Amino acid sequence: MASPARDNLAAAGVPVHTDLATLDWPNLDTVLEAASQAALRVIAPQVLGQGVDLVALSAGATLDPGFLTALMTSAQASGARIWVPSGAIGALDVVRAARVGEVKSITLTTTKPPVALADAPWVVEHGMDLTTIDGPREIFAGGPVEAVRGFPQNVNVAALLALAADDPDRLRVTVVADPAAPGNVHEVEAIGSFGSMRLRLENRPSETNPKTSALAAQSVIALLRQLGSPLRFA
Numbered sequence: 039m040a041s042p043a044r045d046n047l048a049a050a051g052v053p054v055h056t057d058l059a060t061l062d063w064p065n066l067d068t069v070l071e072a073a074s075q076a077a078l079r080v081i082a083p084q085v086l087g088q089g090v091d092l093v094a095l096s097a098g099a100t101l102d103p104g105f106l107t108a109l110m111t112s113a114q115a116s117g118a119r120i121w122v123p124s125g126a127i128g129a130l131d132v133v134r135a136a137r138v139g140e141v142k143s144i145t146l147t148t149t150k151p152p153v154a155l156a157d158a159p160w161v162v163e164h165g166m167d168l169t170t171i172d173g174p175r176e177i178f179a180g181g182p183v184e185a186v187r188g189f190p191q192n193v194n195v196a197a198l199l200a201l202a203a204d205d206p207d208r209l210r211v212t213v214v215a216d217p218a219a220p221g222n223v224h225e226v227e228a229i230g231s232f233g234s235m236r237l238r239l240e241n242r243p244s245e246t247n248p249k250t251s252a253l254a255a256q257s258v259i260a261l262l263r264q265l266g267s268p269l270r271f272a
Protein backbone atom coordinates (compact mmCIF):
# COMPACT_ATOMS: atom_id res chain seq x y z
CA MET A 39 0.00 0.00 0.00
CA ALA A 40 1.31 3.53 -0.83
CA SER A 41 2.48 5.42 2.27
CA PRO A 42 4.00 8.92 2.01
CA ALA A 43 5.03 8.67 5.69
CA ARG A 44 7.01 5.47 5.05
CA ASP A 45 8.59 6.96 1.90
CA ASN A 46 9.60 10.16 3.73
CA LEU A 47 11.20 8.20 6.57
CA ALA A 48 13.09 5.95 4.19
CA ALA A 49 14.31 9.01 2.24
CA ALA A 50 15.57 10.55 5.50
CA GLY A 51 17.49 7.37 6.33
CA VAL A 52 15.24 6.44 9.26
CA PRO A 53 14.73 2.68 9.57
CA VAL A 54 11.16 1.65 8.78
CA HIS A 55 9.58 -1.20 10.75
CA THR A 56 6.24 -2.71 9.86
CA ASP A 57 6.18 -5.09 12.81
CA LEU A 58 6.42 -3.91 16.43
CA ALA A 59 8.24 -7.12 17.33
CA THR A 60 11.29 -6.02 15.31
CA LEU A 61 11.77 -2.76 17.26
CA ASP A 62 14.82 -2.42 19.50
CA TRP A 63 12.67 -2.02 22.63
CA PRO A 64 15.44 -1.65 25.27
CA ASN A 65 16.85 1.34 23.36
CA LEU A 66 13.56 3.13 22.69
CA ASP A 67 12.72 6.29 24.67
CA THR A 68 9.35 7.15 23.18
CA VAL A 69 6.90 5.83 20.62
CA LEU A 70 4.76 8.41 18.82
CA GLU A 71 1.37 7.30 17.50
CA ALA A 72 0.11 9.49 14.61
CA ALA A 73 -1.90 6.91 12.68
CA SER A 74 -5.45 6.13 13.85
CA GLN A 75 -7.51 5.17 16.87
CA ALA A 76 -7.37 1.56 15.69
CA ALA A 77 -3.57 1.65 15.52
CA LEU A 78 -3.38 3.26 18.96
CA ARG A 79 -5.52 0.46 20.43
CA VAL A 80 -3.10 -2.12 19.03
CA ILE A 81 0.23 -0.49 19.85
CA ALA A 82 -0.49 1.26 23.18
CA PRO A 83 -0.64 -1.90 25.35
CA GLN A 84 2.58 -3.20 23.80
CA VAL A 85 4.48 0.10 24.11
CA LEU A 86 3.40 0.78 27.69
CA GLY A 87 3.88 -2.87 28.62
CA GLN A 88 7.52 -2.52 27.53
CA GLY A 89 7.89 0.48 29.86
CA VAL A 90 8.35 2.84 26.89
CA ASP A 91 6.72 6.29 26.91
CA LEU A 92 3.87 6.83 24.45
CA VAL A 93 2.84 10.03 22.66
CA ALA A 94 -0.76 9.51 21.54
CA LEU A 95 -2.21 11.81 18.88
CA SER A 96 -5.43 9.85 18.27
CA ALA A 97 -6.96 11.27 21.44
CA GLY A 98 -10.49 10.28 20.40
CA ALA A 99 -9.82 6.71 21.57
CA THR A 100 -9.67 7.95 25.16
CA LEU A 101 -13.40 8.72 25.10
CA ASP A 102 -13.78 4.97 25.61
CA PRO A 103 -13.39 4.86 29.41
CA GLY A 104 -12.42 1.17 29.36
CA PHE A 105 -9.52 1.86 27.01
CA LEU A 106 -8.33 4.85 29.02
CA THR A 107 -8.40 2.85 32.27
CA ALA A 108 -6.46 0.00 30.63
CA LEU A 109 -3.81 2.48 29.41
CA MET A 110 -3.44 4.05 32.84
CA THR A 111 -3.18 0.67 34.55
CA SER A 112 -0.57 -0.54 32.08
CA ALA A 113 1.49 2.67 32.39
CA GLN A 114 1.35 2.60 36.18
CA ALA A 115 2.52 -1.02 36.21
CA SER A 116 5.52 -0.42 33.92
CA GLY A 117 6.42 3.16 34.91
CA ALA A 118 5.89 4.44 31.35
CA ARG A 119 4.22 7.79 30.71
CA ILE A 120 1.48 8.74 28.29
CA TRP A 121 1.92 12.11 26.61
CA VAL A 122 -1.05 13.81 25.00
CA PRO A 123 -0.16 16.67 22.62
CA SER A 124 -2.53 19.63 22.52
CA GLY A 125 -3.28 18.73 18.90
CA ALA A 126 -5.75 20.92 17.04
CA ILE A 127 -6.94 22.74 20.15
CA GLY A 128 -5.53 24.78 23.03
CA ALA A 129 -6.55 26.00 26.49
CA LEU A 130 -5.95 22.54 27.98
CA ASP A 131 -3.54 24.06 30.52
CA VAL A 132 -6.21 26.48 31.72
CA VAL A 133 -8.88 23.79 31.92
CA ARG A 134 -6.56 21.48 33.89
CA ALA A 135 -5.63 24.25 36.32
CA ALA A 136 -9.25 25.41 36.58
CA ARG A 137 -10.42 21.99 37.74
CA VAL A 138 -8.19 22.29 40.82
CA GLY A 139 -10.73 24.87 41.98
CA GLU A 140 -14.45 24.91 41.30
CA VAL A 141 -15.50 24.67 37.68
CA LYS A 142 -18.89 26.02 36.69
CA SER A 143 -18.81 25.20 33.00
CA ILE A 144 -16.53 24.15 30.14
CA THR A 145 -17.88 24.54 26.65
CA LEU A 146 -16.60 23.80 23.16
CA THR A 147 -18.33 25.54 20.28
CA THR A 148 -17.32 24.35 16.84
CA THR A 149 -18.40 26.45 13.87
CA LYS A 150 -18.00 25.20 10.32
CA PRO A 151 -19.38 26.06 6.88
CA PRO A 152 -22.58 24.06 6.15
CA VAL A 153 -20.84 22.09 3.39
CA ALA A 154 -18.34 20.72 5.94
CA LEU A 155 -21.19 19.46 8.13
CA ALA A 156 -23.69 18.20 5.54
CA ASP A 157 -22.50 14.57 5.67
CA ALA A 158 -22.17 14.34 9.46
CA PRO A 159 -24.21 11.43 10.89
CA TRP A 160 -26.17 13.80 13.19
CA VAL A 161 -27.22 16.01 10.25
CA VAL A 162 -28.16 13.04 8.06
CA GLU A 163 -30.08 11.20 10.83
CA HIS A 164 -32.07 14.35 11.68
CA GLY A 165 -32.84 15.11 8.02
CA MET A 166 -31.37 18.61 8.32
CA ASP A 167 -31.13 20.68 5.16
CA LEU A 168 -28.17 23.00 5.64
CA THR A 169 -28.25 24.38 2.08
CA THR A 170 -30.83 27.05 2.96
CA ILE A 171 -29.00 28.45 5.98
CA ASP A 172 -28.21 32.16 5.54
CA GLY A 173 -26.62 32.84 8.94
CA PRO A 174 -25.13 31.00 11.93
CA ARG A 175 -27.40 28.19 13.14
CA GLU A 176 -26.88 25.92 16.15
CA ILE A 177 -27.44 22.35 14.96
CA PHE A 178 -26.23 20.38 18.00
CA ALA A 179 -25.87 20.85 21.75
CA GLY A 180 -24.95 18.00 24.08
CA GLY A 181 -22.21 15.98 25.73
CA PRO A 182 -18.89 14.98 24.11
CA VAL A 183 -19.74 11.31 23.60
CA GLU A 184 -22.94 12.13 21.70
CA ALA A 185 -21.11 14.95 19.88
CA VAL A 186 -18.34 12.75 18.52
CA ARG A 187 -20.84 10.08 17.46
CA GLY A 188 -22.81 12.71 15.54
CA PHE A 189 -19.75 14.65 14.33
CA PRO A 190 -16.79 12.25 14.14
CA GLN A 191 -14.58 15.01 12.66
CA ASN A 192 -14.75 16.72 16.07
CA VAL A 193 -13.63 13.67 17.97
CA ASN A 194 -10.10 14.70 18.93
CA VAL A 195 -10.79 18.21 20.18
CA ALA A 196 -13.75 17.00 22.26
CA ALA A 197 -11.67 14.12 23.68
CA LEU A 198 -8.76 16.42 24.58
CA LEU A 199 -11.03 18.80 26.45
CA ALA A 200 -12.83 15.91 28.18
CA LEU A 201 -9.44 14.55 29.29
CA ALA A 202 -8.32 17.96 30.54
CA ALA A 203 -11.65 18.42 32.35
CA ASP A 204 -11.12 14.97 33.90
CA ASP A 205 -14.79 14.23 33.35
CA PRO A 206 -16.61 14.09 30.01
CA ASP A 207 -19.85 15.14 31.75
CA ARG A 208 -18.34 18.53 32.61
CA LEU A 209 -17.95 19.41 28.93
CA ARG A 210 -20.80 20.75 26.78
CA VAL A 211 -20.37 20.76 23.02
CA THR A 212 -22.21 22.98 20.55
CA VAL A 213 -21.94 22.71 16.78
CA VAL A 214 -22.86 25.70 14.61
CA ALA A 215 -23.29 25.77 10.84
CA ASP A 216 -22.39 29.18 9.42
CA PRO A 217 -22.01 30.02 5.71
CA ALA A 218 -19.66 32.87 6.69
CA ALA A 219 -17.36 30.65 8.84
CA PRO A 220 -13.73 31.18 7.80
CA GLY A 221 -13.07 27.41 8.07
CA ASN A 222 -13.10 25.22 11.17
CA VAL A 223 -13.44 27.46 14.20
CA HIS A 224 -13.19 26.09 17.75
CA GLU A 225 -14.11 28.25 20.73
CA VAL A 226 -13.40 27.02 24.23
CA GLU A 227 -14.89 28.72 27.24
CA ALA A 228 -14.30 27.86 30.88
CA ILE A 229 -15.87 29.54 33.88
CA GLY A 230 -14.99 28.74 37.46
CA SER A 231 -13.62 30.00 40.73
CA PHE A 232 -10.43 31.06 38.88
CA GLY A 233 -12.37 33.52 36.70
CA SER A 234 -13.18 32.91 33.05
CA MET A 235 -11.32 32.04 29.85
CA ARG A 236 -12.26 32.21 26.19
CA LEU A 237 -10.12 30.89 23.35
CA ARG A 238 -10.98 31.12 19.66
CA LEU A 239 -9.01 29.07 17.15
CA GLU A 240 -9.27 29.38 13.40
CA ASN A 241 -7.25 26.41 12.25
CA ARG A 242 -5.59 26.30 8.86
CA PRO A 243 -5.26 22.93 7.15
CA SER A 244 -1.83 21.34 6.92
CA GLU A 245 -0.22 22.07 3.54
CA THR A 246 0.81 18.45 3.12
CA ASN A 247 -2.31 16.84 4.62
CA PRO A 248 -5.37 19.08 4.05
CA LYS A 249 -7.72 16.99 6.23
CA THR A 250 -5.56 17.70 9.28
CA SER A 251 -4.95 21.04 11.01
CA ALA A 252 -1.42 22.36 10.66
CA LEU A 253 -1.49 23.04 14.41
CA ALA A 254 -1.98 19.33 15.22
CA ALA A 255 1.31 18.31 13.60
CA GLN A 256 3.07 21.36 15.05
CA SER A 257 1.82 20.45 18.55
CA VAL A 258 3.49 17.05 18.27
CA ILE A 259 6.80 18.60 17.25
CA ALA A 260 6.50 21.12 20.10
CA LEU A 261 5.90 18.28 22.56
CA LEU A 262 8.88 16.27 21.28
CA ARG A 263 11.06 19.39 21.60
CA GLN A 264 9.81 19.83 25.16
CA LEU A 265 10.63 16.22 26.04
CA GLY A 266 14.23 16.93 25.04
CA SER A 267 14.45 20.17 27.01
CA PRO A 268 14.96 20.78 30.72
CA LEU A 269 12.29 23.50 30.52
CA ARG A 270 8.76 22.08 30.64
CA PHE A 271 5.43 23.84 30.18
CA ALA A 272 2.26 22.28 31.53
Ligand SMILES: NC(=O)c1ccc[n+]([C@@H]2O[C@H](COP(=O)([O-])OP(=O)(O)OC[C@H]3O[C@@H](n4cnc5c(N)ncnc54)[C@H](O)[C@@H]3O)[C@@H](O)[C@H]2O)c1
Nearest residue numbers: 041043072073074075077095096097125126127194250254
Ligand atom coordinates in the same frame (compact mmCIF):
# COMPACT_ATOMS: atom_id res chain seq x y z
N1 LIG B 1 -5.31 15.28 18.72
C1 LIG B 1 -5.64 16.05 17.68
O1 LIG B 1 -6.03 17.21 17.82
C2 LIG B 1 -5.56 15.47 16.28
C3 LIG B 1 -5.52 16.33 15.19
C4 LIG B 1 -5.39 15.76 13.92
C5 LIG B 1 -5.36 14.39 13.76
N2 LIG B 1 -5.45 13.59 14.86
C6 LIG B 1 -5.45 12.13 14.75
O2 LIG B 1 -4.15 11.71 14.43
C7 LIG B 1 -4.23 10.55 13.61
C8 LIG B 1 -3.45 10.79 12.31
O3 LIG B 1 -4.08 11.86 11.62
P1 LIG B 1 -3.72 12.17 10.11
O4 LIG B 1 -4.62 13.25 9.67
O5 LIG B 1 -2.24 12.34 9.95
O6 LIG B 1 -4.16 10.80 9.42
P2 LIG B 1 -3.76 10.24 7.97
O7 LIG B 1 -4.80 9.23 7.66
O8 LIG B 1 -3.51 11.36 7.03
O9 LIG B 1 -2.33 9.54 8.22
C9 LIG B 1 -2.21 8.42 9.02
C10 LIG B 1 -0.97 7.62 8.59
O10 LIG B 1 -0.85 6.50 9.48
C11 LIG B 1 -0.69 5.32 8.70
N3 LIG B 1 -1.30 4.21 9.45
C12 LIG B 1 -2.60 4.01 9.71
N4 LIG B 1 -2.78 2.89 10.45
C13 LIG B 1 -1.54 2.37 10.66
C14 LIG B 1 -1.04 1.25 11.35
N5 LIG B 1 -1.87 0.39 11.97
N6 LIG B 1 0.28 1.03 11.36
C15 LIG B 1 1.12 1.88 10.74
N7 LIG B 1 0.72 2.98 10.08
C16 LIG B 1 -0.59 3.24 10.03
C17 LIG B 1 -1.39 5.60 7.39
O11 LIG B 1 -0.87 4.77 6.36
C18 LIG B 1 -1.06 7.08 7.18
O12 LIG B 1 0.23 7.23 6.58
C19 LIG B 1 -5.72 10.26 13.38
O13 LIG B 1 -6.20 9.33 14.34
C20 LIG B 1 -6.35 11.61 13.66
O14 LIG B 1 -7.70 11.52 14.10
C21 LIG B 1 -5.52 14.09 16.12
